[in-house]
Amino acid sequence: MAASVHCAAREAIKAARSDR
Known part of the structure; x- marks a missing residue:
């Protein structure tokens, strides 16, 4: 679960960082 x-x-x- 965790x-x-x-x-x-x-x-x-990671997606947010890669987007930048």
């Missing part, structure tokens, strides 16, 4: 949230959060952050 892994799913961690993965999602990491992906969101």
Whole structure:
């Protein structure tokens, strides 16, 4: 469960950082 949230959060952050 926690892994799913961690993965999602990491992906969101990576996407936002890559977008910049």
